[in-house]
Amino acid sequence: RPDPRLPPSPVRPLPVVGHLFSMARDTRPQFREWRKQCGDIYSLYMGQYLVVVLNGYDLIKEALVKKADAFSGRPQFFVDTATTLGGKGVIFSNGTLWKEQRSVSLSILRAFGMGKNILAEKIQEEVGCYMDALADLKGKPTDIRIITNISTSNIICSLLLGQRFDYDDTKFQDLIHKLGTLVEEQEMVSAINFLPWLEKLPGDFFKAKKISRSCIAIIDMLNSVLKEKKRNVNDSNDVCNLIDAYLIERNKKIQAGLSTTLDDQNLLKIMFDLFGAGTETTSTTIYWCLLYMLNYPEVQEKVSDEIKYKVGTDRVPTIQDKTQLNYLNAVIMETQRLASIVPLSLTHMCSEEVTLKDYTLPKGTWIIPNLDSVLHEKATWGEDAMSFRPERFIDNDGKLKNPEQFIPFSIGRRACLGESLAKMELFLFLSNMFQRFQFLPPNPYGVPPLAYKTSAVVIPQAYAVRVVDRK
Numbered sequence: 283r284p285d286p287r288l289p290p291s292p293v294r295p296l297p298v299v300g301h302l303f304s305m306a307r308d309t310r311p312q313f314r315e316w317r318k319q320c321g322d323i324y325s326l327y328m329g330q331y332l333v334v335v336l337n338g339y340d341l342i343k344e345a346l347v348k349k350a351d352a353f354s355g356r357p358q359f360f361v362d363t364a365t366t367l368g369g370k371g372v373i374f375s376n377g378t379l380w381k382e383q384r385s386v387s388l389s390i391l392r393a394f395g396m397g398k399n400i401l402a403e404k405i406q407e408e409v410g411c412y413m414d415a416l417a418d419l420k421g422k423p424t425d426i427r428i429i430t431n432i433s434t435s436n437i438i439c440s441l442l443l444g445q446r447f448d449y450d451d452t453k454f455q456d457l458i459h460k461l462g463t464l465v466e467e468q469e470m471v472s473a474i475n476f477l478p479w480l481e482k483l484p485g486d487f488f489k490a491k492k493i494s495r496s497c498i499a500i501i502d503m504l505n506s507v508l509k510e511k512k513r514n515v516n517d518s519n520d521v522c523n524l525i526d527a528y529l530i531e532r533n534k535k536i537q538a539g540l541s542t543t544l545d546d547q548n549l550l551k552i553m554f555d556l557f558g559a560g561t562e563t564t565s566t567t568i569y570w571c572l573l574y575m576l577n578y579p580e581v582q583e584k585v586s587d588e589i590k591y592k593v594g595t596d597r598v599p600t601i602q603d604k605t606q607l608n609y610l611n612a613v614i615m616e617t618q619r620l621a622s623i624v625p626l627s628l629t630h631m632c633s634e635e636v637t638l639k640d641y642t643l644p645k646g647t648w649i650i651p652n653l654d655s656v657l658h659e660k661a662t663w664g665e666d667a668m669s670f671r672p673e674r675f676i677d678n679d680g681k682l683k684n685p686e687q688f689i690p691f692s693i694g695r696r697a698c699l700g701e702s703l704a705k706m707e708l709f710l711f712l713s714n715m716f717q718r719f720q721f722l723p724p725n726p727y728g729v730p731p732l733a734y735k736t737s738a739v740v741i742p743q744a745y746a747v748r749v750v751d752r753k
């Protein structure tokens with residue numbers, strides 16, 4: 283019988299498995315329907331776990347911001363334990379360990395971004411290589427997903443490790459492919475999060491073995507670079523990679539006699555977390571933006587005209603141009619809003635019993651903040667919320683609007699750690715791309731559809747594009 287202290291369920295759970303096998307392949311329309319039926323908060327039972335879905339800006343803000351003490355935990359995930367470093371690093375850690383790892387990683391990234399502008403320089407360097415690779419395609423219809431993945435990953439690699447990889451480096455391509463497996467196979471492996479014994483079944487129906495192999499391969503690669511770097515720590519003042527900066531910070535704390543969770547295992551896991559979280563997300567947003575530009579060529583021309591007018595053609599756009607290019611910024615925001623690439627955020631967990639909307643959620647409840655419900659809300663964005671219309675982010679004076687409901691990076695204490703980096707990357711990649719090239723469909727009658735596949739990240743179905751130099 284339903285427990286009146288808990289939010290209602292949209293459909294009756296089955297014994298043992300609960301709602302696990304009632305979930306649609308694409309949960310977005312299903313969650314929308316269930317919200318209509320149950321309201322902003324409802325319960326699902328995944329095996330023995332209670333999972334509560336939160337919809338709408340006000341409720342998500344109340345939980346993740348106003349009641350952050352209770353709602354900022356993370357449950358245990360298979361993809362985390364498969365690394366052999368479960369509960370370490372930033373993404374899947376909890377309590378004081380998470381706080382220290384997050385604040386140290388964030389302050390290192392901030393120092394690179396603000397103090398020294400290492401971030402913008404590294405991105406600009408990589409964008410230069412990416413532009414050459416696009417020019418080399420000579421207008422032939424090509425799926426540019428892999429080189430875009432490698433390029434965004436290179437930015438993370440140069441920040442973490444101080445090195446980048448060539449686009450045709452087959453070993454690195456293989457690693458990027460393995461990283462793709464972690465994202466794309468989440469749908470299959472998610473059942474194991476709730477019914478761990480499924481992992482022990484013969485064969486690999488739930489892709490647990492495939493995911494474990496990919497995790498270990500990535501950890502091994504990162505570990506070999508870490509070992510190499512540790513032999514030769516650069517403790518001068520112009521440190522420009524995360525490994526050196528983290529080790530210096532750890533030594534400072536130890537020398538000051540402070541107790542710290544900073545250690546090699548957490549450093550390795552942070553490298554894994556940033557490599558994983560920072561590659562697919564940014565490149566998928568670029569991939570979506572190009573797809574929208576193929577479908578809305580008039581928007582692409584408007585962006586190109588704005589860049590021509592505000593930056594010209596004698597130099598490439600830099601981060602200093604960001605405040606001038608309002609229409610491009612609006613296009614990027616509209617891409618993030620409509621594509622909503624991390625629609626269900628990352629799952630949170632209640633670290634204590636807490637009340638929300640008159641319900642009592644027990645400690646250990648899994649929480650899904652449905653960001654999609656905010657980014658596509660008609661009450662906020664208007665009746666055309668499901669259309670691509672960058673102008674919604676521009677006010678009557680031509681200034682950029684930033685509504686508080688624009689939350690593709692989530693909100694609260696666990697909000698995306700790489701938000702500033704991702705924003706810089708998106709601006710620098712896309713401004714440089716639209717200044718130099720025109721992106722065209724593979725043939726005049728074949729505009730690729732706005733179709734997608736869902737997993738942890740919503741990725742457009744593979745498509746080809748012709749990249750034509752505007753000169």
Ligand code: HEM
Nearest residue numbers: 373559560563564624627628691692696697698699700704
């Ligand atoms: C367009 C690109 C990106 C999007 C849309 C995005 C979105 C998100 C979202 C929705 C979350 C979950 C927040 C929550 O649990 O409430 C998240 C977490 C996270 N992201 Fe991103 N992200 C992007 C790029 C990046 C980049 C470039 C990095 C790496 C530098 C990064 C690192 C992280 C980390 C470490 C977390 C976990 C934070 C924590 O648990 O404390 N992300 N991101």
